Amino acid sequence: MRTVVRITERVVETPSTVTLRFPYGPAAAPGQFVMVWVPGDDELPMSLSYVDGPSRGVTVKAMGDTSRRILRLDAGQPIGVRGPYGRGFDLSARRLLAVAGGSGAAVLAPAAEAAVARGARVTVALGATTAAELLFGDRFRAMGAEVVEATDDGSAGVRGFVTGPADRLLAERSFDAVWTCGPEVMMLKVVGSARAHGVPAHCSVERHMKCALGMCDACALGPFHVCSDGPVFAADRLLSETEFGRFHRDPSGRRVPG
Amino acid sequence: MRTVVRITERVVETPSTVTLRFPYGPAAAPGQFVMVWVPGDDELPMSLSYVDGPSRGVTVKAMGDTSRRILRLDAGQPIGVRGPYGRGFDLSARRLLAVAGGSGAAVLAPAAEAAVARGARVTVALGATTAAELLFGDRFRAMGAEVVEATDDGSAGVRGFVTGPADRLLAERSFDAVWTCGPEVMMLKVVGSARAHGVPAHCSVERHMKCALGMCDACALGPFHVCSDGPVFAADRLLSETEFGRFHRDPSGRRVPG
Amino acid sequence: MAELGVRLAGLELRNPFLLASGIWGESGVSLGGAWSAGAGGVITKSIGSVPRAGYPNPTIETYDRWGMLNAMGLPNPGIDEYPTEIAAARAAGAPVIGSIFGATPEEFAELARRMAATGVLALELNLSCPHAEGYGTEVGGTPEEVEAIVRAVSRAVRLPVLAKITPNSADPAGLAEAAERGGAAAVSAINTVRALAIDVRLRRPVLAHGLGGLSGSAIKPVGLACVWQIYERTRLPIVGVGGISRAEDALEYLMAGATALEVGTAIAFDGISVFGRLADGLARLLDELGIARAADAVGAAHPGGAAARPSR
Amino acid sequence: MAELGVRLAGLELRNPFLLASGIWGESGVSLGGAWSAGAGGVITKSIGSVPRAGYPNPTIETYDRWGMLNAMGLPNPGIDEYPTEIAAARAAGAPVIGSIFGATPEEFAELARRMAATGVLALELNLSCPHAEGYGTEVGGTPEEVEAIVRAVSRAVRLPVLAKITPNSADPAGLAEAAERGGAAAVSAINTVRALAIDVRLRRPVLAHGLGGLSGSAIKPVGLACVWQIYERTRLPIVGVGGISRAEDALEYLMAGATALEVGTAIAFDGISVFGRLADGLARLLDELGIARAADAVGAAHPGGAAARPSR
Numbered sequence A, B: 001m002r003t004v005v006r007i008t009e010r011v012v013e014t015p016s017t018v019t020l021r022f023p024y025g026p027a028a029a030p031g032q033f034v035m036v037w038v039p040g041d042d043e044l045p046m047s048l049s050y051v052d053g054p055s056r057g058v059t060v061k062a063m064g065d066t067s068r069r070i071l072r073l074d075a076g077q078p079i080g081v082r083g084p085y086g087r088g089f090d091l092s093a094r095r096l097l098a099v100a101g102g103s104g105a106a107v108l109a110p111a112a113e114a115a116v117a118r119g120a121r122v123t124v125a126l127g128a129t130t131a132a133e134l135l136f137g138d139r140f141r142a143m144g145a146e147v148v149e150a151t152d153d154g155s156a157g158v159r160g161f162v163t164g165p166a167d168r169l170l171a172e173r174s175f176d177a178v179w180t181c182g183p184e185v186m187m188l189k190v191v192g193s194a195r196a197h198g199v200p201a202h203c204s205v206e207r208h209m210k211c212a213l214g215m216c217d218a219c220a221l222g223p224f225h226v227c228s229d230g231p232v233f234a235a236d237r238l239l240s241e242t243e244f245g246r247f248h249r250d251p252s253g254r255r256v257p258g
Numbered sequence C, D: 001m002a003e004l005g006v007r008l009a010g011l012e013l014r015n016p017f018l019l020a021s022g023i024w025g026e027s028g029v030s031l032g033g034a035w036s037a038g039a040g041g042v043i044t045k046s047i048g049s050v051p052r053a054g055y056p057n058p059t060i061e062t063y064d065r066w067g068m069l070n071a072m073g074l075p076n077p078g079i080d081e082y083p084t085e086i087a088a089a090r091a092a093g094a095p096v097i098g099s100i101f102g103a104t105p106e107e108f109a110e111l112a113r114r115m116a117a118t119g120v121l122a123l124e125l126n127l128s129c130p131h132a133e134g135y136g137t138e139v140g141g142t143p144e145e146v147e148a149i150v151r152a153v154s155r156a157v158r159l160p161v162l163a164k165i166t167p168n169s170a171d172p173a174g175l176a177e178a179a180e181r182g183g184a185a186a187v188s189a190i191n192t193v194r195a196l197a198i199d200v201r202l203r204r205p206v207l208a209h210g211l212g213g214l215s216g217s218a219i220k221p222v223g224l225a226c227v228w229q230i231y232e233r234t235r236l237p238i239v240g241v242g243g244i245s246r247a248e249d250a251l252e253y254l255m256a257g258a259t260a261l262e263v264g265t266a267i268a269f270d271g272i273s274v275f276g277r278l279a280d281g282l283a284r285l286l287d288e289l290g291i292a293r294a295a296d297a298v299g300a301a302h303p304g305g306a307a308a309r310p311s312r
């Protein structure tokens, strides 16, 4: 039940991030992910960065071997796609703060677009190591969102982690909801700020995935399976009911810290 | 994919013939049959003698062991039913002659009812060994059909085979179509008369059945499978393309005369 | 248009789709009908030494459109009467492969001689019916038995011999290796998978015989695994069978290593016209994938393709 | 309401539906979750001596809603770390059966000792994974192997031992007989059926490992046949597994001879709430058929019912 599609377009978004576009039929919601099979290699979960219409897309950051091979794929090459899986974002908030670290903007961009389409006002705190790595800044601006940038090296926006500007925005303004996607320690901090300011937060969580069907237990996170109950979770439940931010499981199912 | 149903009513139609009624859902057309499974015994093809509504029925004549056991079943007993299978009668004729021998009336009665409901004028030539064995005479009369009877012993109607009155009716009146069901030699004669008078005839044919799905070849008749291409056939094709009336196949697939 | 013709153990087939044994296979006219509907060739019902009525009904059970259970019990008219049917099938122009079943190598050999005399182009040995006492898997369930029967038949006739093996084995490919040693020209895989259905309201097995064999889409993955392993462990041409109902299924089997294919249960669900649709569909699919000939797809999913086969 | 509780090899289960090994079975919280969702008990993922990552993805393929193919490759955290998970499952109140896999009788025995120490109520031996090199069917494919492993484990621990056997055998019931000789308290049948899928567009097997195991509705008739034959040839209680997703499926297995049941693939298609639906549905179905207790249905489809079992 995989569909083999050919990549129609390859867009270099940042030095380490590439978007691959491909035709894909099944309806999807922002926040959902697909399993992308690179034949002869591996199959990885990837959020849909383009969710609607005939041409979908995933935006891949160079991490380990497989992601690096994925982002070297070019137009015309076949990949296997199955999904979409999981539950996406609640799109009902009117005043939204999206906090993205690293490739987190890949899932927050389409979700923010959908929220804007429903009339939300969106502010984005966008973080990266350096200016060139800021992902989808223009895409956020094009949808009418206000973008506050942060870079580790200060080459653009505020110097330092994006959690700083995020906390400041939460202190200065009123939001109905915070969405965040990025490294787990970043998300933990953002959730802490949101709590402090009484704003409900949702996180898009990553865990090792195999079946993506809520069966194999690879992505177990407390009482949840990230593939079917997530990847987007209410932060409150993540903190009270799971080991979020403390440990995850490696492919053997062993708990490893972090 | 059998449905197990409980017999709701048992009606003795003639000394050798019993109707069993039971609830059954799937839509059926007059002339179609079901496979009736008597648990612990056998599964036999039986035409639906009651085709519509929630309560269907089959009308069973005592032949060999299994049919005798079937007609001894009583209300409350469970049977397995699958189907309906096959193709039924073309109901477009306006002036119809139905020629029934033995249990043949079981399939011709519901078909005639359907034709009458579409405005046809139906004449029935109804044959049996003796008066008490005439099947569904009242049912035919109740639908407004004219019934001409024939019995081997002359105890009712014309003495002799029903083929006699059938031939006479064809000679004296105009019909658009002849339908016949009964012993194969009887049907052959009726088809002969119909041909002689230029009236197209259709026969409901019996062959040994196993799968009823057009697969196992048990019911092969020339290029046809009675279970899926029949049981109702245009007489012309039966005579020109098959061994109808000359031989059939036993359960092993061997040709046996008759 | 892609070339569908394949060569199987010396037979030239206009397409890879053979009528599977036991479906439309008792009457010669039906065999001819399958050919007219577009089959590449036809395999007869398995024929034995004497007529057999088979088991009483119920003989089949179906599962939606993905599976079927049967225990026909090898009904067949017997070898004495069967030449008439072969003659009718040949008269219709069909390339006929005669399927036989027996209880001993000697009975197989004798049936093979008599079947060969009818003018069939090849023989298929049913070593694999899972529900016939004294036949099928009961005589073809071990490599030793398979080898002995195949050898007896190969010595008795000049025709190519296809050994049809069972998936109900710890090592189906080992049965194929045994067939290869015995002199088979090809191996057909698979026959049905041992199975059972119970009617909970009647508290009894559905089939009169109790145990039966599963066929249809449900067993396609099982057949593919057998073909895959046989491809890697023998040099025999393989006839893939089990759950083929769409062009994709057919191409899966070819790429797993099958040279020709058999189609059975799909005929119950989709009618005999499935042969035409399969041939058209396969040609289109090959075109789409830029494969010029069905034969070029054989074994293509193995790393190294045809080079993956053992050499001798 | 019909009584659903059953007694399996000394364990009292509130209903016959056990979580099958390999599904929701790595984390103790998940095991507890299956219990909370209504399972009668839970079986852990098969645990080995050392952590194993399993095969790379793709590890699964699905067929509509009637089947699934997997080759996970026995990923598991290893017996050193696993006691924490068992503790979490037990804390949730779940009756836990520990599944283990090893390469030799000695490794099985050592794992059994360590698993027993975690407080599980019984052990299930995975003698039947069809796609793990050096484990599963490769060490439990013959009666001799099954007997030796079961004997080694039965001697090593006091807990009831369930031998989980493979359908990929000429004679699965013979494997159950061997388990009985070795001292098993019960036999679980079946594990998945050896199978393969090919992606014709990519010209390669879908699963990274190539061969995998078929599960889900497609194998229900296969599992039923195994349970039926084991019921007739051994006196062991049987745990029926393979394709159970509706109450009718469950009752089929009970009537074929199973005392308890395992549910796996249905969880992927229907969610963990399938346990609640199965229990409710079975109770209703038993009521409809006038069967007072699930235990009364066991073997009911055999002529003679429980009397059909061999006596000793």
Ligand SMILES: Cc1cc2nc3c(=O)[nH]c(=O)nc-3n(C[C@H](O)[C@H](O)[C@H](O)COP(=O)(O)OP(=O)(O)OC[C@H]3O[C@@H](n4cnc5c(N)ncnc54)[C@H](O)[C@@H]3O)c2cc1C
Residues within 6 Å of the ligand: A033, A042, A043, A044, A045, A046, A047, A048, A058, A059, A060, A061, A062, A063, A064, A065, A066, A067, A068, A103, A106, A107, A205, A206, A207, A208, A209, A210, A231, D057
């Ligand atoms: C729901 C979800 C959505 C994701 N969306 C995106 C996205 O939009 N863009 C993006 O770049 N990345 C995304 N990822 C992460 C992506 O799946 C990979 O984890 C990442 O690309 C690193 O893989 P690798 O094989 O290159 O790294 P490796 O060096 O092989 O491994 C690095 C780490 O990647 C993780 N990983 C490897 N295989 C898997 C797997 N099957 N499932 C989950 N994690 C795995 C492991 O934790 C491993 O420690 C998402 C992950 C999840 C769970």
Ligand SMILES: Cc1cc2nc3c(=O)[nH]c(=O)nc-3n(C[C@H](O)[C@H](O)[C@H](O)COP(=O)(O)OP(=O)(O)OC[C@H]3O[C@@H](n4cnc5c(N)ncnc54)[C@H](O)[C@@H]3O)c2cc1C
Residues within 6 Å of the ligand: B033, B043, B044, B045, B046, B047, B048, B058, B059, B060, B061, B062, B063, B064, B065, B066, B067, B068, B103, B106, B107, B205, B206, B207, B208, B209, B210, B231, C057
């Ligand atoms: C399409 C069709 C519709 C039929 N409709 C009716 C009907 O409405 N009422 C009715 O009384 N009978 C009907 N029959 C006939 C019925 O199926 C049996 O053939 C008949 O009842 C005799 O069965 P038996 O087992 O009692 O006879 P037996 O003594 O066992 O056998 C007598 C003959 O019955 C035939 N027979 C046995 N089993 C089968 C079988 N599986 N399929 C076909 N024939 C078989 C054989 O030709 C056999 O020689 C129909 C048959 C067909 C094919």
Ligand SMILES: Cc1cc2nc3c(=O)[nH]c(=O)nc-3n(C[C@H](O)[C@H](O)[C@H](O)COP(=O)(O)O)c2cc1C
Residues within 6 Å of the ligand: B215, B216, C020, C021, C022, C023, C045, C046, C068, C070, C072, C074, C099, C125, C126, C129, C164, C190, C191, C192, C214, C215, C216, C217, C219, C241, C242, C243, C244, C262, C263, C264, C265, C266
């Ligand atoms: C009703 C039926 C009858 C069969 N009879 C035979 C037979 O006589 N000889 C044989 O070798 N195989 C027989 N088979 C097995 C088929 O030839 C084939 O191997 C099997 O059904 C798998 O293919 P399919 O899924 O396309 O049906 C029979 C199968 C069915 C369904």
Ligand SMILES: Cc1cc2nc3c(=O)[nH]c(=O)nc-3n(C[C@H](O)[C@H](O)[C@H](O)COP(=O)(O)O)c2cc1C
Residues within 6 Å of the ligand: A215, A216, D020, D021, D022, D023, D045, D046, D068, D070, D072, D074, D099, D125, D126, D129, D164, D190, D191, D192, D214, D215, D216, D217, D219, D241, D242, D243, D244, D262, D263, D264, D265, D266
């Ligand atoms: C993803 C997956 C993983 C499995 N892992 C194991 C395992 O570790 N040990 C085991 O004994 N069986 C394992 N099995 C087999 C199941 O326990 C069960 O026997 C089989 O799937 C048939 O049941 P089902 O049709 O209900 O899934 C696994 C099955 C699946 C689908």
Ligand code: FES
Residues within 6 Å of the ligand: A208, A209, A210, A211, A212, A213, A214, A215, A216, A217, A218, A219, A220, A225, A226, A227, A228
């Ligand atoms: S990936 Fe298998 S349960 Fe989530």
Ligand code: FES
Residues within 6 Å of the ligand: B208, B209, B210, B211, B212, B213, B214, B215, B216, B217, B218, B219, B220, B225, B226, B227, B228
């Ligand atoms: S009964 Fe099987 S083909 Fe008609």
